[in-house]
Amino acid sequence: MGSSVLCRAGILRGVSCMLLLLLLFCFGGKCEVQESKPSPPTNLQSVENEFNQPQAYPEEERANLPMFTMDYSRIQIPFEITLWVLLASFAKIGFHIYHKITIWIPESCLLIAIGLIVGAIMHAVKEEPPAVLTSNVFFLYMLPLIVLDNGYFMPTRPFFENVGTVLWYAVVGTLWNSIGIGLSLFAICQFEVFGVQDINLQENLLFASIISAVDPVAALNVFEDIGVNEQIYIVIFGEGLYNDAVTVVLYNMFSFLADMPVVESTDVFLGVARFFIVAAGGILFGLLFGFVAAFTTRFTHNVRQIEPLFVFMYSYMAYLVAECFAISSVLAIITCAITMKHYVEENVSQRSCTTIRHVVKMLATVSETLIFFFLGVVTITTEHEWNWAYIVFTLLFAFIWRGLGILVLTQIINPFRTIQFTFKDQFGLAYGGLRGAICFALVFTLPDNINRKNLFVTASIAVIIFTVFLQGISIRPIVEYMNIRKTNKDLNTINVEVHSRIMEHVVCGIEDLCGQWSHYYWKDKFKKFNDRVLRRILVRDNRAESSIVALYKRLELQNAIGLLDAPMGDLSAAPSIVSLYDERKEASRPKRKFLAGDVRKMHDILSKNMYKIRQKTMAYTNKYNLPDDTRTKEILIRRHASIRRSLRAESFREPSAQNTFKSQKYYSLQPGGSLETAFELRRRSNGADVDLSARPQSSDVSPRSSSRSLLPMRRLNTIKESGGAVEPPAVPPHPHTDQIDGDKDPHEPMQPPQLPPPPGGWVRENQNGEGNPLLRHPSQGSRGSVSF
């Protein structure tokens, strides 16, 4: 009931927003109309006036200081661009108000729709769109942003596991599509009845190469939302990414060939050779710049504010240098981003990391938005050449060749794959082949000496609009209906990670026994090389970190941040470790419900203890509801140093000695205790070196727990003195503790801020349902030093 009210309110808000937007557009359009036209005359007029005035009234040489002047033409271009970006962003806000829209209609559709509306308005007032989308602007400013975003957020592990497949589809698939479509269209052109005889083979191939550039953003969004399995996702993602590179190469090659009157076979061979040079060169440049960037960030710890700059500058440099040498700049920037991402993110500060990610996303969004917007505007305002036959056949061939291509390619590559693509997967791949921004930009920037340029523009706009609208909107229901293999989203549990690693090692080991290679061998080798050589050079604090530990830390942090963030939306000041990719995943998972009061209390506790996420403290928070244990099973997290100190016998006797470690924070909380008791306890136990952490559940508050909590704290300190005079608490889990205390090696130094505590920093006590679910508990009570 409430939700429907909300929906209605949402609809109202959405509608009013839309109206507002339309008004703004009109205003914007009108503004441009009114200002741009009169501005030249105004200038002239004012000049004339100045001339006229002294002549007509020679005495009055003094013109009054103008109170209010307006010089629109000076700012015209940046103003219009900014206005467009702003309006498109408003549009995006508007779309997201009513969530259901974005589920069913991909954003590209909406952007194109807005562009169409603005174009219609401009057309109605007979205004020309500013000619900003030139070839240079597109290739030098817009494309790198989009591609950088793709490269930076590419999931590297699945990508490298599937690299063969991805490249196969990207390169061979695009070639297949281009040549197929080009030849078919050329065949169509032979028929006189269609009236397109003057398009020769090169131009057809050129057009076909443009049309086969797949831009599966919409498909990716849908796939991600419904959680399609990783294989399809990564193949479409990688294909979309790499076929940009292939398309651009083909485009250059064919446009070069289109200029030539006659094509010889040597040219074809040269073209192929050139392709390899271009690709290899791009990758090389990318690697070079990536490593230099990573190396630079090693030394930036004193100039944190400009750290994000390095990422952008180096990537852009890679792109530009590659452009200069006419090798694949797309590949260069992608490789640069992939190479540098890992090392840079370890070197830079948390905030810089967040900044980098957000800015990359932002710039890419701006760029793509502009392109789609422009697409919509151009659709209405340019003169089109509509040739039914050509366009319909283009559409048809685009579909047919893509479908065929996927089918044939999959048949060929399936035997080499371990997880083979079923027919459903193939359909998903084929249907997800939408055309998008790159296609449009490439065709728009065709040189004017192609005599049928307008036809090409029209045809590609038709294809784009058709695929984006029709396929984009229908892909979701179709995929859900077909029930493509889904992925299991909740995979980042520790067990899974541990076992994945175990499996890798097992397979590696067995392969060594068998004397065979596979990509695990390369992976292992690369990892060793990475740890031994690369990390030493490129990463400032180069302790090798197992991915399990990394995951573990990340999970802990996510939990902690998740708790803070949950009902309080404005805690965005908390450093967002969760990447944007993860953020979307998180959003789709049902959030755990915490009582607002609990979270507030927790926030208080944390802020009082100056909770620094990346530094010394780690709050243990658990994702799952631990079994409610009224026994005093306690979660205790200690600082390494305090354990060391507590191990010294004398330190126990004087609680004051432990007061010195106030700066260290520990968190522990009675399971089943609420945060209020925790708070009181904390106040009570001020001297002790144990603090309370929040346990996200407050199922039953056991009345005994608060009093009990003091005991274990003291008890833990005494464990080391085996059997020393200790009150017999009814706390069984300590056997566990003294084992840990006993073999704690005080060789782990205080961690530098980069490396959070777990490596030797702290000890997890009894969280396993409070020690006991995992350990046999000895009978209640008197257990001095026990071993389990």
Add this chain to the structure above:
Amino acid sequence: MGAWQTRAEHQYQDLADKTGFSFEQIKNLYQRFQQLSGNEETISRENLDCMPALANNPIRKQIIGAFFDKRNQHQDEVGSCDQIGFEQFLMVMSHFRPPNLRTTDEEKEAMRKEKLRFLFNMHDSDNDGTITLAEYRKVVEELMSKSGEIGQETAKAIADAAMLEVASINVPNMGPEEFYEGITFEHFEEILKGLEMESRMHIRFLDVDTSTMRCGKSQS
């Protein structure tokens, strides 16, 4: 060596039926077996221990142990043996066969279960059917032993957290008195339910002899 071949083929037929390898693969593996065992009939632990290639593998002890573990022989025996023959060698290797397009879903399920069982046996070193906290800790410690300065504490903490997860997934409403014995095989299956094993735990056993194709690196 015609006679040898026909006799071998007959033998291989049995093995092929039991393990699902093809003749080519069995022949290759036999050659490898000969290499490892120094042309003897059986392999002992020492033979496998002294392979340099395995030296960098953090869980080599478990892997080697798995070969000598009788539970991996599908014959319902427990315990371990000291020497294994070619057949046992093959049986262990057969856990890593990849599925091909022709395997049915039940077969795939069965294979998956076998692989999980293999992993489980690797953890469960005392053969009691459950993975206790100590065993899990040991595994995690070994796993992390080669990755730099990870302290023992972290390994313990991680093992504990993992056990905790298992407990909370499988026995969500444990009372305070209960004690989680250890991960049983069913629980183990449960926690790894979503994990795609087909792509991770398999080796493409080649049909050609690659021992001569490797350039540079010497085989032990």
